[in-house]
Amino acid sequence: MARADCPICQGSGWKVVERTTEGAQALAADNAGSAAGEPKMVWAIPCDCTVGDRTERVLAKARVPERYRHCDFENYETDNEIENVPRAQLNAWNRSLTQAKLIVERFASEFPVGNEHGLLLIGPCGVGKTHLAVAALKEIVLRGHSGLFYDYRELLKEIQDSYNAESQATEMGVLEPVLKAEILVLDDLGSSKPSLWALETVGYILNTRYNEKRVTLLTTNFLDSDVAANATSLPPARVAGMRAPTIEDSLTDRVGKRIRSRLYEMCRTVEISAPDYRKEIRNISRSAGSSS
Numbered sequence: 055m056a057r058a059d060c061p062i063c064q065g066s067g068w069k070v071v072e073r074t075t076e077g078a079q080a081l082a083a084d085n086a087g088s089a090a091g092e093p094k095m096v097w098a099i100p101c102d103c104t105v106g107d108r109t110e111r112v113l114a115k116a117r118v119p120e121r122y123r124h125c126d127f128e129n130y131e132t133d134n135e136i137e138n139v140p141r142a143q144l145n146a147w148n149r150s151l152t153q154a155k156l157i158v159e160r161f162a163s164e165f166p167v168g169n170e171h172g173l174l175l176i177g178p179c180g181v182g183k184t185h186l187a188v189a190a191l192k193e194i195v196l197r198g199h200s201g202l203f204y205d206y207r208e209l210l211k212e213i214q215d216s217y218n219a220e221s222q223a224t225e226m227g228v229l230e231p232v233l234k235a236e237i238l239v240l241d242d243l244g245s246s247k248p249s250l251w252a253l254e255t256v257g258y259i260l261n262t263r264y265n266e267k268r269v270t271l272l273t274t275n276f277l278d279s280d281v282a283a284n285a286t287s288l289p290p291a292r293v294a295g296m297r298a299p300t301i302e303d304s305l306t307d308r309v310g311k312r313i314r315s316r317l318y319e320m321c322r323t324v325e326i327s328a329p330d331y332r333k334e335i336r337n338i339s340r341s342a343g344s345s346s
């Protein structure tokens with residue numbers, strides 16, 4: 055939005071620029087009745103006060119939720135300190151964050167070149183999977199590519215709501231942008247257990263995108279059972295009431311074998327093992343901030 059009190063555009067969002075050019079002279083000659091004097095070309099361009107708007111517009115169009123609009127690679131921290139946690143454990147967590155950030159950052163900066171594969175960010179709650187996915191999406195759409203963010207449950211709901219019983223099909227109005235976006239972020243895959251029919255639609259979306267070489271970036275809390283078993287065998291990090299990172303269930307249980315195996319094919323898996331940022335880290339910096 056333009057600033058209402060902007061001295062240049064008085065809130066209209068546009069400013070008028072004029073130039074004398076030869077092209078304008080020709081225009082003026084055609085326009086026999088126009089005022090005498092030096093011919094000028096006059097046109098309107100967005101006012102300086104609207105520059106921040108472009109970012110907002112682009113992010114809104116990509117459906118990036120307000121809560122995550124600030125997320126970028128710069129503000130993704132990889133050197134967290136938590137009191138009473140053994141140094142070796144902290145280092146391991148911070149290494150995991152650093153590694154994940156590196157991979158996602160490189161993915162974003164190289165997009166679309168060399169990005170035949172998407173990414174599947176796997177990890178427990180609050181490790182910053184959505185943060186990193188949004189950081190990549192933001193960078194890519196701000197470079198002019200088309201991109202969409204969809205929460206998995208929301209996508210299922212929109213698909214379900216747009217199902218037309220008469221034609222027994224989902225309205226293309228919902229599906230088409232999801233199929234066509236150059237990059238799709240599908241956040242929290244498996245967060246609900248959908249109907250068989252909805253799963254088929256998700257499978258169709260992933261399949262079509264893959265066949266048409268469109269990249270999908272997914273996040274999930276669910277690991278495969280074999281990896282999940284390993285994850286729980288991590289040294290217990292029950293320090294100062296802190297929960298060790300846990301993975302809840304198997305992804306295959308949630309999305310079925312076919313989608314899981316398609317994901318293997320279409321995505322590079324990035325596992326993040328770290329504590330819940332919302333609970334363990336932000337709270338610490340808040341209380342540190344308030345005590346100073």
Ligand SMILES: Nc1ncnc2c1ncn2[C@@H]1O[C@H](COP(=O)(O)OP(=O)(O)OP(=O)(O)O)[C@@H](O)[C@H]1O
Nearest residue numbers: 129130131178179180181182183184185275331332
């Ligand atoms: N390493 C980090 N540096 C800075 N902020 C972080 C970091 N990790 C998480 N956050 C912030 O913590 C909040 C939770 O992160 P996010 O939602 O990305 O986690 P998640 O892994 O997607 O969790 P969930 O599995 O619950 O969806 C967000 O506000 C995010 O910006």
Ligand SMILES: [Mg+2]
Nearest residue numbers: 183184242273
């Ligand atoms: Mg998330």
Ligand SMILES: [Zn+2]
Nearest residue numbers: 060063101103
């Ligand atoms: Zn202005």
